[in-house]
Amino acid sequence: MTDPLSADPRGFTGPVPVVGAHVPHVRxxxxxxxxxxxxxxVSLIFLAALTSLALTTVMPIVSADLDGDALYALAFSGTLATGVIGMVAAGAWSDRSGPVTPLATAVALFVAGLALDAAAPSMELLVLGRLITGLGSGAQIVALYVVVARVYPADLHGRVMALFSAAWVVPSLVGPFLAGLVTEQLHWRWVFGGLAALTIVAFGMIAPRLMHLSEQSATPREPGVGRRLLFATVIAAAALALGLTGELTASISAALGWAIAVVALAVVGVAILPLLPRRTLRGAPGLPSVILMRGLIAGALFGAEIYVPYLLIDRYGFSPAWAGLGLTTAAIAWAISAHVSGRHGDRIGNARIAVIGSLLLLTAAAACAVSAILTLSPVVPIAMWSFAGFGMGLMYPRLTVLTLAYSDRANEGFNSSALQISDSVGASATIAVMGLAFTSLAATGSGFPVVFGIAAVLALAAIVPGLRLGHAQERS
Structure with missing residues (x-):
């Protein structure tokens, strides 16, 4: 086997020697x-999730205030697109000089974007703030993964990732209500301003404790960082184009929308290759399968879940507040299973987690598709979507733990950014394709079964790399 400390980070996929933790004997x-x-x-992760959910809640009011209907979709898709650039930059930077400076820069960008949104006099400036926030949020999560790898011993990585999963789940329970309350009692600008202030406080908790991580302790193995940033920018542009295809289909031509989508997907497929470990798209055993599976399940879950409330409103006459019940049950299930995965993942085994999680996600998507076709009781999609949450809670933190276990100190940033890029690109591409399909089939009434069918296919496909995850140093 090639020496892991001298190989190209995209070529090495096997277990690596575990370097001693900076904080020894932490249990x-x-x-x-x-x-x-x-x-x-955990606070930084929580606030990033809360920001995403707050935007969903207050954006209709923001758009009305700033007369920004034409830029409404871009305020969502733009953040995800620029996040890819932040992920690549933070990964390379963390491998070269440690995670502290990249994390500080990411937080500064995140806060600057929120501050601009809070003060934005026009929708154009608000979207600019969202683009800046996306850069920061993408870089922030990658830097935090490197912090986890450097600070905690390997046998605690699963528990940290379970906490991170919970920090994403809890805002889905309280975020929409809190954002709506602040908007009603104060103003939507206070939502953005308050999140910026809280992020500064959260960073103040962690920054002084990380100064010892700034030193470079291994030779980075990331050639062509500038080239990788160029590819990330291309992916971001293609993702923005994908996000606009649904509107083109609805307003101009379905054929034009699909043509642009096909070209954009092809561009993404080529540009993403240098940003992932070699043989990822072929599902090679080890790290490539970990990265590929993350993109597939992210596409299945995040693509389908935006249609669950839509289904309950459109087919069952639910109010928007009650329509969120399906997502709430899934969020609770996600938190429970993430705890199980964090504590008992080694005992359950990676292949078993992958198969069980993928089948639960498949079952949930299929149940929603059947409910849309047969107009079953609304209890069916609400209850069955919790299966999706439980499956994701099992798989999501485990895949992050495996990514860190397949990494060493010279490529933790590269691999962490690859995981997040696969996640973001998988979700954004699937959402765009589902949106195109839904819009194209609106007149036939078959949009819901098709989008949930796409999610089911992706969940089934995820089993293939799931059986090839292998084991690295994640076992305690």
Missing amino acids: SLWDPRVLWVTLGS
């Missing part, structure tokens, strides 16, 4: 030596 996330790192990291 708990709440050990006083890492307590503030734990609290600060």
Whole structure:
């Protein structure tokens, strides 16, 4: 086997030697030596998730205030697109000089974007703020993954990722209500301003405890960083084009929308190759399969879940508040299964987690498709969508743990950014294709079964790389 410390980071996929932790003999996330790192990291993840959900809640009001209907979709898709650039930059930077400076820069961009949104006098400036926030949020998550790899011993990585999953889930329970309450009682600008202030406080918890991680301890193995950033920018542009195809289909021509989508997907497929480990799209055993599976399940879950409330409103006459019930049950199930995965993942096994999780996601999507066709009781899609949440909670943190286990100190940033890029691109591409299909089939009434059918196919496909995940150093 090639020496892992001298190989190209995209070519190495096997287990790597575990480098001694900076904080030795830590056996708990709440050990006083890492307590503030734990609290600060989880708080930053929580606030990033809360920001995403707050935007969903307040955006209709923002758009009305700023007369910005034409840029409504771009305010969502733009953040995801620029996040890919942030992920690549933070990964390369973290491998070269440690995660502290990249994390500080990411937080600064995130806060600057929120501050611009809070003060934006026009929709154009608000969208600019969203693009800046996307750069920061994409870089922030990658830098935090490197922090986890550098601070905590390997046997605690699963528990950290379970906490990160919970930090994404909890905002789905309280975020929409809190954002709506602040908007009603104060103003939507306070939502963005408040999140910016809280992010500064959260970073203050973690920053002083990470200064010892700034030193470079291994030779980075990332040739062509500038080239990779160029490819990330191309992906971002193609993702923005994909996000606009649904509107083109509805307003101009379905054929034009599909043509642009096909070209954009082809561009993404070529440009993403240098940003992932070699043989990822072929599902090679080890790290490539971990990265590929993450993109497939992200596309299945995040693509389909935006249609669950839509189905309940359109077919069952639910109010918007009650329509969110399906997502709430899934969020609770996700939190429970993430805890199970974090504590018992080694005992369950990677292949078993992948198969069980994918089948649960497949079952949920199929149940929603059948409900749309036969107009079954609304209890069916609400209850069955919780299966999707449970399956994702099992798989999501485990795939992150595996990514870190397949990494060493010289490529933690590259691999972490690859995982997040696969996640973001998988979700955004699937959402765009589902949107095109839904819009094209609106007149026939078969849009819901088709989008949930796409999710079911992706969940089934995820089993193939799931059986090839292997084992690295994730076992305690």
